[in-house]
Amino acid sequence: MVITGKVALVAGGTSGLGLAVAATLLAAGARVVVTGRSAERGAKALARLGDGASFVAGDISRPADVAAAVARARHDGGPHIAVCCAGATAAGRVVGRAGPLPLTEFERIVRVNLVGTFDLVRSTAAAMAGDGDGQEDPSADEERGVIVCTSSIAAYDGQQGQAAYAASKAGIAGMTLPLARDLARHRVRVVTVAPGLFDTPMLAGLPARARAALAAAAPHPGRLGRPEEFAALVRHIVENPMINGEVVRIDGAARLGSGH
Template sequence: MKIQGLSAIVTGGASGLGAATARALAEAGARVALLDLDGAAAQAEAVGGIGIACDVADAASAEAAIARAAEAHGPARILVNCAGIAPAARIVGRDGPASLEAFAKVIQVNLVGSFNLMRLVAAGAAGLDPLEGGERGVIVSTASIAAYEGQVGQAAYAASKAGIVGLTLPAARELAPLGIRVCAIAPGIFGTPMLLGLPQEVQDSLGAAVPFPARLGRPEEYADLVLAIVRNPMLNGETIRLDGALRMQAR
């Protein structure tokens, strides 16, 4: 799919992987709407596009955000789900069992939120005229290598990201007759604001664990893969690891 002139939506667009992806899509000629819980931050990042406040886990909020993006740019053909949270908690900690509400919130934001935007953008793209090759849209969600090798304290996060992996193929199969492709990216350790807030020696240690290149991933490298997925019509139903051959240990 040629990106120039298309309407795109990026969730979690105010920072990290989402901000880098929004910039890359804009530079490739897309009209980009950045959705984020922090609407002001999203607007500040929206160079040449628009920023919209959105709680991806809330149906009404997402529906309103999609409608506003469509009003500004037309119905989206590209969706990139980057919104997510990653609190750490043991199933049984020093104070007893983990909070069920906290576990459910991670699932709600990371997995349900991704599905929420997927269903809305797919519904809009389904009514558009097909492009060259019959394509109508592309959806890329963000999984994680934690989906495969979740560490101690990552039960909720790993479960939510494993859900993204499990969602990708059936969604691709279901949306295929509509000309909508669905993929996911499973990043390793990336230099997002959460990690860049750690002491430098900790960042260096994390980066050294990556076989090659022995460093933290760069958000721009995630964005490059998003663009490659959008442009390559044979990429469909796949979760692609982007981790420098890293395999996480238990701790």
């Protein structure tokens, strides 16, 4: 898809990977609607992004908030591109010192990461399909939309304490191909990116020794990923029509150990 002139919705676009994606798509000529839970972070994101960006406050685990973000993108003439970088993380062993992991905590992570991602996919896909009849047209090469989801290498290499997080991210990876097959008749692509360890605000507060240990997990390059590298992959996915129904790891060949 040619990005110039398109409208992109970036969930979780006020910081980290999502903010880098928003900046990259703006630079490529798109108008961008970013969402996030914090109005303060939203204002800071808009100050950084500048013209062509707008913000809608909302939580991806709330269907009404997702609908409001999609409505804003529709108002702007889209969405043609949707990128889900919103999510939550948590650590907790199945059986810890306080007993079994609370079921509510497992449900919370799955609701935010997996259910929230699916809600964004279904809502943006419906908007992209528009009034089309959904019938296959072999001669029509123009696509109506591209949706990029975010999984994690934890979907494959989950560590101790990551049962809920790994399950939610594995769910995203597992639904990618069925989503792409479902939406092919509407000429909408679905691709998932599974990032490794990236230098985002989530890791910024860690001690230097801990950050160095995480960086060493990647054989080459032996460092944390940069958000702009994630964003560059998202841009390539949007622009390359043959990437569809795939989960792409971006991790410097890192494989997570069992943890401690």
